[in-house]
Amino acid sequence: MREGRPGDDDLRRGARIVEAYLRYNHVSISELPRVVEIVYSTIASLSLATPKAKSPRPSVSLKDVTREGIACFECGRRVQLLKRHIRDHHNLTAEEYRRRWGLSVLYPMVTPQLSAVRSAVAKKAILERLSDDLHLNSEGDIVTEKAGA
Ligand SMILES: [Zn+2]
Structure with a gap:
């Protein structure tokens, strides 16, 4: 999807909304472009606003914690002892690290x-x-x- 242009999902969504609107409202052919414009500009503004409201937290998955180590979100290295790594390399406590990345208190600090x-x-x-x-x-x-x- 190019910046500022509606994607396929937005086009489909817009078409459904316009179709539903036309089913229950009388719109002359000269008013139709204005209805379409309002629907699509509203959808575009909503779709562009949503992804930008992201948190600093990356998506945490099981891939972050493997036998090879736990991925450090600060630098991307895989380490066995995350607690020691974040203390020595990023000057963070486990609590600060979990809060900073929006992780649960159960998020592991050592590999399984x-x-x-x-x-x-x-x-x-x-x-x-x-x-x-x-x-x-x-x-x-x-x-x-x-x-x-
Ligand atoms: Zn690190």
Whole structure:
């Protein structure tokens, strides 16, 4: 669609509106161009106004978060740790970044792969801590250090 000219969708929409108008209103042949002009200029002004009212937020899709990394909207690089990247390269906190790009608070700051590794490491650490505190008695029951002491 060229700037200032109606696209195919606008032409079809305009034709339907003019057709509907003519069905219920008596318009002489000399008035017809004026009706068409009003309808099309109104549609054109509405279609041109809509796309310009865009937010700075890009369209966020699953492609933004892949195994290779999360796309940084500031510079376009793919990184594993977005939080560290935006802090070091763009001087932004995760909260500032999400607000700036209109992202949900759930928008990930690490890749799913790295998140899974971190989760596994955290679970292992918890299990190790628990196993240090828990002991099995001769019957095989779990007893805490305090109860056993
Ligand atoms: Zn960046």
